[in-house]
Amino acid sequence: MKRALQDLAILGGERAFDAPVVFGRPNIGSRKAFYDRMDKVFDSRWLTNGGEMCAEFERRVAQTAGTEYSVATCNATAALQLALRACDVTGEVIMPSFTFAATAHALSWIGLTPVLCDVDPDDGSVLLSEIEALISPATTAILGVHIWGRPSRLDELSRLARRHGLRLIFDAAHAFGCGWDGRPIGGFGDAEVFSFHATKFINSFEGGALVTSDPEIARKAVEMRNFGIAGSDDVVSVGTNAKLSEAAAAMGLTSLDDMDYFVRRNRENYRRYRAELSGTPGLRLLEIDEREPNNYQYVVLDVDSDITGLGRDDLMAVLAAENVYPRRYFYPGCHRMAPYRSDRPFAGTDRIAGRVMVLPTGESITAGDIAKTCALIRFAAERGSEITRRLPEAA
Ligand code: T4K
Incomplete structure (x- = not known):
């Protein structure tokens, strides 16, 4: 549990997880x-x-x-x-x-x-x-x-x-x-x-x-x-x-x-993230339309740095120091990749690619992992500007 800024691993504190909590951990089944x-x-x-x-x-x-x-x-x-x-x-x-x-x-x-x-x-x-x-x-x-x-x-x-x-x-x-x-x-x-x-x-x-x-x-x-x-x-x-x-x-x-089981686990994970992160200013979990079937594999968090004071990439750095690894899916847009570079503006793609991260889910992620990960995300988002000021010192 982090109480003060210096408790964050990126600022010298102890990391929250001994084993990495990673997006992309495969579901294995029997x-x-x-x-x-x-x-x-x-x-x-x-x-x-x-x-x-x-x-x-x-x-x-x-x-x-x-x-x-x-x-x-x-x-x-x-x-x-x-x-x-x-x-x-x-x-x-x-x-x-x-x-x-x-x-x-x-x-x-x-x-x-x-x-x-x-x-x-x-x-x-x-x-x-x-x-x-x-x-x-x-x-x-x-x-x-x-x-x-x-x-x-x-x-x-x-x-x-x-x-x-x-x-x-x-x-x-x-x-x-x-x-x-x-x-x-x-x-x-x-x-x-x-x-x-x-x-x-x-x-x-x-x-x-x-x-x-x-x-x-x-x-x-x-x-x-x-x-x-x-x-x-x-x-x-x-x-x-x-x-x-x-x-x-x-x-x-x-x-x-085990498809039904994987869906159930993913849906529980998604709902836990949603409950834990809702109400934190500047954080928006992209809603999944639960009226339709979904695999719930992509729990996507949008970070508004104008509100949190902490950009998506800095938040990811804070999490990585704690041993939590969401992914920037997808960054950058294809229009910024060498083979497909374009002079046309892609304002929508640039905006979303600069703000979203996909959170760890799947059968290997526990309720405890999610609670702890969300506590870290909330802690960082609520102190975003202070963290941003201190990151150069951490680097
Ligand atoms: N269209 C879309 C929209 C796609 O997203 C993709 C692939 C494709 C087409 C093409 O599908 P495939 O030809 O691959 O069937 C990964 C995957 O390689 C790729 O399949 C996937 N999309 C893409 C979104 O992600 P990387 O380069 O990001 O993977 P990597 O190695 O960095 O791993 C991602 C995370 O998963 C890491 O946090 C580590 C973890 N991981 C990965 C593997 C392979 C594990 O924990 N265990 C593992 O065995 O591309």
Whole structure:
């Protein structure tokens, strides 16, 4: 418990946590279930290239996403590329600037041009008015992002894409298990892509999936995932190797077994953070719409330094000294990354990217961790100006 400024670890006090409290700690699930599955994998001597684990994982992902098809991949970046290729996307693709670099990389890596669009600084959702203005004769698609599992203006984007004859693909890397308007995320647009990276709510160590209800998109993606091979050795398209191994699929299945438990834990964590942090001037926890299903994996805190007197990055430094590691997801916007630098203003992206942090959650975070972390955040936010004055001395 901190009573005075000098109790803060960054100013010479004792750190609050012996073990790090980290955003991104994977949910593991039942080790026994995983080892049992791995025994089956070894017994079968079938390790990759579309084995039984992968097929079952695909079935269960499609079931959760409410889609006809699911094509499991080695990661979501590869799945995005398959989706773009399977949809015959060419030229320019409009996407939000406020996202992880992978969204833009997926495009550039296959010769498409990302055209960045600004976002609403309050919740990171894409600015529809800007998209319309960015559509050019070279535009063939919109790549929406369900940032932090928040559905990306689905109605409006669908209408816009239809009106302009554009493909609509969603980067749903964060949104497995989320829903909108009574439907699961997965079935919107031409295709959607989930990530099952270790830091995601459901993980297969590394992994991803393209989901769609369009048989042609699914067929092409299945071929391209495996070097463009149809049947046993007929190469029919330019393919890649984006397959998910059986070990990864076994982990994905084990993770899925505990999906309800992970949601419950995350929701409890989110509610605890909300209760602990509400009412502190300058701090705003982004609300999750609890009327829709959500994975609650992204507990996002917005820090208004005009009120707290302490910027987001300084607050993170204070927390790091205490052994607490939230993440600046996403900083900076893609428009400030070397490959995608733009001269256009991105006021919304700059504002949100400069203020938000994603707090530690998941099955490994305890109620005590959250109470202590929030006490630190409140303590620092309430003494923000004094801390800011003393930070140079700490450095
Ligand atoms: N689209 C969006 C919107 C995305 O956010 C992402 C990926 C993608 C597309 C592409 O999906 P994938 O191709 O990856 O399937 C991480 C992840 O690598 C990346 O998957 C994720 N988004 C991104 C938001 O986060 P880093 O570079 O921030 O990860 P890293 O190594 O710094 O770890 C993050 C935190 O997690 C740290 O605090 C440490 C902790 N951690 C991490 C791992 C891997 C653990 O405690 N244990 C672990 O095993 O990118």
